[in-house]
Amino acid sequence: MSPEERLQLLADDPRSAPFIKRYMGSAEAINDGERYCLWIPEGSVAAARAISAIESRLVRVASERSKSKAASTVAYAAQPHRFVQISYKPTESILVPSISSERRDYIPIGYVGPETVISNKGFAVYDAQPWVFGLLTSRMHMAWTNAVSGRMEMRYQYSNTIVYNNWPVPPLSNAVKEKLTAAALRVLDVREYHCERTLAQLYDPDLMPSDLRAAHADVDALVDSIYSKRGYETDEQRLSDLFGMYEKMTADEALNGGEKK
Secondary structure, rough: OOHHHHHHHHHOHHHHHHHHEEEEEEHHHHOOOOOEEEOOOHHHHHHOOOOOHHHHHHHEEEEEHOOOOOOHHHHHHHHOOOOOOOOOOOEEEEEEEEEEEOOOOOOOEEEEEEOEEEOOOOEEOOOOOOOHHHHHHHHHHHHHHHHOOOEEEEEEOOHHHHHHOOOOOOOOHHHHHHHHHHHHHHHHHHHHHHOOOOOHHHHHOOOHHHHHHHHHHHHHHHHHHHHOOOOOOHHHHHHHHHHHHHHHHHHHHHHHHOOOO
């Protein structure tokens, strides 16, 4: 739904409010675009369908699905209240855009609450802890992404299987996680201070605020220290250690019958 359609639905019947959630993919997260969707839990179908404005939408969904050439889509015409692919969890989540500009020093990763459904145009880390956000928004993760991710034209085409799942991360103590959490929350606090700007504006390399750049530099230094006591001067040095860890990780998996740790 567009913002206007959401407001009309609420005006038609305020009981619609619990069933409306923000719907966000790469473009919406980066540019603060507004889209909404209906999210109707299985136990609330009757209550939702008792609202005439929602019922009329569900009837249209059923009609469109029944016209599909895909048998799996046609089958879901009988369940118009459901997304065909369920990927939502009512938790805080990290949103990694599937497509983002190669010009940026950092992928503008989002941190969203349970009121947001992440679309197929973004990757989600559910039950997200801030220290994970710190790792993902670091220079170390960017070096890895730049080396292994796919591309759409020149833009990053992020992949959970190729980039995220294969990224080597050393074991982390609770003390390190606490430091990462503090550094990550600082990044999020600075973003909130500049809340009038979109992530696209905040992470434009020519426009990035100095306090946000400084907050990221603190994250970078902390994450680098997790991988090496000597520190890094270049991404080539980071990648040398990362690929060394990756080779050891895959060798260990092979010795253990392909089971990932």
